[in-house]
Amino acid sequence: MTNENKHFETTVIHEGYDSKEMLGSLATPLFQTSTYTFDTAEQGERRFAGEEGGYVYSRLGNPTVSVLEERIAALENGERGLAFGSGMAAVSAILIALTKANDHVLCSSGLYGCTFGLLSMMKDKYNISHDFSEMRTKDEIHSLIKPETACIYVETPINPTMKLIDLQMVAEVAKEHGVPVVVDNTFSSPYLQRPLNLGCDVVLHSATKYLGGHGDVVAGLAVGKKDFLDEVAMTTQKDIGGIMAPMDAWLLLRGIKTLPLRLDRHCDNAEKIFEKLRSHPNVEHIYYPGDENNPDNAICKKQMKRGGGLISFDVRGTKKDAQQFLNHLKFLKIAVSLGDAETLIQHPATMTHSVVPEDVRLNMGITDQLIRLSVGLEHWEDVWADLEQALNQL
Numbered sequence: 001m002t003n004e005n006k007h008f009e010t011t012v013i014h015e016g017y018d019s020k021e022m023l024g025s026l027a028t029p030l031f032q033t034s035t036y037t038f039d040t041a042e043q044g045e046r047r048f049a050g051e052e053g054g055y056v057y058s059r060l061g062n063p064t065v066s067v068l069e070e071r072i073a074a075l076e077n078g079e080r081g082l083a084f085g086s087g088m089a090a091v092s093a094i095l096i097a098l099t100k101a102n103d104h105v106l107c108s109s110g111l112y113g114c115t116f117g118l119l120s121m122m123k124d125k126y127n128i129s130h131d132f133s134e135m136r137t138k139d140e141i142h143s144l145i146k147p148e149t150a151c152i153y154v155e156t157p158i159n160p161t162m163k164l165i166d167l168q169m170v171a172e173v174a175k176e177h178g179v180p181v182v183v184d185n186t187f188s189s190p191y192l193q194r195p196l197n198l199g200c201d202v203v204l205h206s207a208t209k210y211l212g213g214h215g216d217v218v219a220g221l222a223v224g225k226k227d228f229l230d231e232v233a234m235t236t237q238k239d240i241g242g243i244m245a246p247m248d249a250w251l252l253l254r255g256i257k258t259l260p261l262r263l264d265r266h267c268d269n270a271e272k273i274f275e276k277l278r279s280h281p282n283v284e285h286i287y288y289p290g291d292e293n294n295p296d297n298a299i300c301k302k303q304m305k306r307g308g309g310l311i312s313f314d315v316r317g318t319k320k321d322a323q324q325f326l327n328h329l330k331f332l333k334i335a336v337s338l339g340d341a342e343t344l345i346q347h348p349a350t351m352t353h354s355v356v357p358e359d360v361r362l363n364m365g366i367t368d369q370l371i372r373l374s375v376g377l378e379h380w381e382d383v384w385a386d387l388e389q390a391l392n393q394l
């Protein structure tokens with residue numbers, strides 16, 4: 001089945017799978033196999049030589065994983081999807097594929113801690129440098145692109161500061177320089193934001209988050225042009241080997257079916273919790289893309305369907321107060337990760353971004369008092385009651 005003329009809510013359920021081809025099985029079968037048998041030695045030779053289609057070995061391709069790759073490609077409106085064993089396996093494969101020694105990467109003004117760690121390692125090992133940019137104007141972006149800039153790497157909303165980047169503007173500037181734009185779309189999912197439609201080249205996901213949605217899978221996805229991802233599949237991914245397990249693809253196919261329903265509820269709940277948090281006296285600053293008073297709200301309106309399910313805020317006081325606030329929570333879970341049914345709350349300075357040196361972290365806007373909240377699917381009044389009683393104890 002093709003994606004033509006189908007709505008997002010239909011594509012999440014059907015794309016890439018035809019039950020008629022699988023004995024009528026409504027659910028996508030789980031091909032829990034490591035390898036595939038050849039009819040003859042010559043057939044094996046032809047498959048290894050790429051002269052004949054068909055599966056060879058599950059590091060090189062698996063039918064359950066292929067369905068997921070087709071589905072995410074359709075959801076992001078890209079030509080091809082590629083599945084990985086984690087979000088970082090996707091990030092690293094794409095960055096390695098796009099760069100060579102002595103290149104440069106231009107980044108958004110904040111990055112997930114392990115992406116920052118990867119770029120630091122690439123600098124130490126291969127002299128691949130990087131700069132951070134607020135990306136507020138075209139001139140600013142033009143001025144930071146160097147002859148050796150291999151790609152622009154953007155998170156929007158940025159983890160965990162929730163700053164937004166105007167993707168269409170970045171893509172327009174990048175095109176003038178012939179530089180590809182890679183976007184980590186984990187915080188929005190394709191339901192809220194589709195970077196390829198705005199002119200960007202590659203979309204990455206930690207599928208662990210909203211796509212999976214149930215806290216039971218660690219996985220990554222990339223979507224982009226077929227030629228580029230064919231190349232990544234046959235080189236970087238095949239030889240580094242950070243592939244997705246079939247069972248994880250199966251769980252993701254199941255989770256993705258309810259992505260629009262879940263995201264709408266995450267957004268409904270986050271909007272209500274945001275309104276409560278913003279007026280609490282122990283909340284000093286609050287960052288939410290849907291905040292009408294936030295200067296980034298114009299970008300949110302332009303490129304996101306809604307504000308999303310994540311809110312960050314500074315509690316009044318010190319790091320100790322931020323930790324005390326978390327310790328006072330009664331049923332909300334202190335955990336990294338996001339996008340799950342359960343509300344998850346964490347302290348970026350000592351958790352997701354603890355590998356970022358303090359000065360860089362503070363420049364990114366990650367204070368010692370910053371809390372990141374992934375609003376779950378519980379009744380919002382219960383979530384707020386727990387947050388409020390913990391805030392009241394500060």
Ligand code: MET
Pocket residue numbers: 112159206336337338351352
């Ligand atoms: C190992 S820490 C983080 C997991 C995830 N990328 C997050 O931002 O929550």
